[in-house]
Amino acid sequence: MSVTLLAIDLATVGTVCLLAVVGLRERDRPGALVASGLWLVLAVVAAGAVTARLGLLPIRLALALALGGWLVAVPLWAGFVFAYTSRGPALTRRSALLAVGYVAVLGLGLLWSSTAGETAGGFVQVVIAALQTLLLGVGLFGVFLVVRAWRIDTGLSGGQALGLSLGGICLTLLLFTVSTLDTLAAETIPPTLSAVLATAAFGFATSTVGAALFEDAPATGPLARQSVLETMREAVVVTDREGRLVDANAAAERTFGIALGSDAGRAASAVVGHDLDDLTDETVTIATPGGTREFDVGRSVLTDRRGETIGRSYRFRDVTDRQTRRQRLEVLERVLRHNLRNDLDAIRGFAEALSDGVTDDPDTVTDRIDAIATDLVEIGETVARAEQVMARNSLECELVDLEVLAAEVLTGTDNEAVESTITVTGRKRPLRTDREILRTALREVVANAVEHSSPSPTVAIDIERRDEGARIAVRDDGPGIPARERRVLLDGEENPLRHGSGVGLWFVSWAVTRLGGDLAVRTPDEGGSEVILTIPDRSESGR
Known part of the structure; x- marks a missing residue:
């Protein structure tokens, strides 16, 4: 021993x-x-x-x-x-x-x-x-x-x-x-x-x-950091020094559709859908699984105890709703400052002409007053509908048969002379979205097409069902949407020198954004106009 x-x-x-x-x-x-x-x-x-x-x-x-x-x-x-x-x-x-x-x-x-x-x-x-x-x-x-x-x-x-x-x-x-x-x-x-x-x-x-x-x-540090990250409403993405995805909080997983188990180690720019090396202080637009969203992005450099860079963290604050509110204020300001003031001035001028008896055709003047007043009432109703839709706290998603919805919208037009067609391509299956918001937006597009077309307008609705959602294109045979209107709408802002003339398409833009989708406006070579609504299919998770 x-x-x-x-x-x-x-x-x-x-x-x-x-x-x-x-x-x-x-x-x-x-x-x-x-x-x-x-x-x-x-x-x-x-x-x-x-x-x-x-x-x-x-x-x-x-x-x-x-x-x-x-x-x-x-x-x-x-x-x-x-x-x-x-x-x-x-x-x-x-x-x-x-x-x-x-x-x-x-x-x-x-x-x-x-x-x-x-x-x-x-x-x-x-x-x-x-x-x-x-x-x-x-x-x-x-x-x-x-x-x-x-x-x-x-x-x-x-x-x-x-x-x-x-x-x-x-x-x-x-x-x-x-x-x-x-x-x-x-x-x-x-x-x-x-x-x-x-x-x-x-x-x-x-x-x-x-x-x-x-x-x-040492569990205190990771647990505290993880607790803070998971309770943040902003999406947070962490990368290594090579720009590869290391971590993401729950908000980032929902926003960008990240699955850490399979996405960790991939280039973070590819996962997020935007070049993270090309960020500026300006708001960035990123196509997410829930639709195109706008973000303010903050960056932080991560260093070790020797001060060497080991990675970066990115905080994405979704400001889409804020941008939409800004647009609404700009449009409402223009309605009050331009449309309402000019139309009321016109009504007052016509009324004074009738009162002073200086017009040779009182019936024509009366019709002009009635038309202007009707336009003002329509603008007011559109603004009210927009406020009603945008004021809702959350979406009420349900399965929607797009072909049936399109038929309902076309049937509800005031012009009985409308010649309409509905074409559906792809798999004919319902889309999970907010039915009321989509119906109101589609009705506004169709009403705009009917109003600005010939007395016997032709309106075609093409529905393309995709795995990730649906593409709804509304075409008409009217004069087309003016280039100025399209530029203002697609740029997303108005100013005293550049502004639209109505509220309808703005309302459609806000409604589509609320659904997490995208809006496009184009003028086909054969004439008329085409308004395209791309709506995502929202899963049961509510993404």
């Missing part, structure tokens, strides 16, 4: 027992209770080596105890790291049961393989080797998370990281060699077992007692 090895084993037992007491005392801290269980397992393994060296326990039982300890210690080590750093899988009852089942299957397999000897089949040996390798990988992953918590999360000091990594490597790699021992033929406890246990105990002791392991758990 080697007195030195016995002394080392005794010191190991005392050290890990002390650590287990510390873990129990700090059991309210993240990972402390799991760490206490880990150190108790190491204490049992070391105590088995002591009793075997004293001749109180058969060598083969002590080695079997060491093998069983390795099987239990590695999952406990991984569980401690997951809880302590708040990285990796969450510790739940289900994951604990899976770990217990895995250890039991592997332990029984190793026991049967060692007792069966050459009678154990080759397939069984391969399966056991694969299970051992998987357990090895779990342990090394725990070491990786410790190093990450030190280098990236900055939640661990160098001493804590070094001690924990040393203990984790000993558990994972060196205790792994115990599984290769022939426990039935061994005649002594190998010195490597004592060295492994002593080194692991030393590493855990220096990180726990000397470096105050449980005073400030």
Whole structure:
């Protein structure tokens, strides 16, 4: 019997027992209770080596105890790291049961393989080797998370990281060699077992007692940052120094359709749909799964403790509604300042002419007054409809049969001489959207087409159903929408020198934006005008 090895084993037992007491005392801290269980397992393994060296326990039982300890210690080590750093899988009852089942299957397999000897089949040996390798990988992953918590999360000091990594490597790699021992033929406890246990105990002791392991758990930083990110309404995207996607909060996942499991590591610009290296202080327009949206984007450089750039974070604030409100104010200001004032001036002029008896055709003047007043009433009704639609707090999505909806809109036109057609291409399936907003917008487009066409207008509605939504094109045979009107609408702003003449198309633009879609206006070569509404199909998630 080697007195030195016995002394080392005794010191190991005392050290890990002390650590287990510390873990129990700090059991309210993240990972402390799991760490206490880990150190108790190491204490049992070391105590088995002591009793075997004293001749109180058969060598083969002590080695079997060491093998069983390795099987239990590695999952406990991984569980401690997951809880302590708040990285990796969450510790739940289900994951604990899976770990217990895995250890039991592997332990029984190793026991049967060692007792069966050459009678154990080759397939069984391969399966056991694969299970051992998987357990090895779990342990090394725990070491990786410790190093990450030190280098990236900055939640661990160098001493804590070094001690924990040393203990984790000993558990994972060196205790792994115990599984290769022939426990039935061994005649002594190998010195490597004592060295492994002593080194692991030393590493855990220096990180726990000397470096105050449980005073400030590194999980605090990631948990706090994650909590803040997940509660933010703005979409946040994090990239590495190469511009690859590293992380995104829930708002970003909803806004840009990000799936971190598959999108992490891809170029963030491709995932977001906009070149992140070409951002300016101006509002940017990005085509998202929920439609074209406008964002104010803030950028921050991420640095490590040495001040070196390790990545960037981008905050996307959706200002689409704000931009729409600004447009509404501009249009309403123009209605009051230009349309209303000019039309009232015209009415007053015609009324004065009638009152003074200076007109030769009173009926014509009366008709002009009536037409102007009717136009003002229509503008007022359109503004009221726009306010009613835009004032709704949320969309009321339902499945809408677009062909039936288009037929309803065409049937509701005031002009009975309208010649209309409806064409549907693609899969004939309902679109999930807000029926009332879409119906009102489509009715406004059709009414505008009928009003500005010939006495017997022709209106065609082409519906193209796509996987991601629908494209609804309304064509007429009228004079077409003036280029100035199209420019103002597509630029999205009015001013005293450049403004439209009505409210209808603005209302359609706001309604389509509210649905998360896009609006386009074009003049076909064969004449007339074409207004195109692209509406996304909103899923049950409400995206």
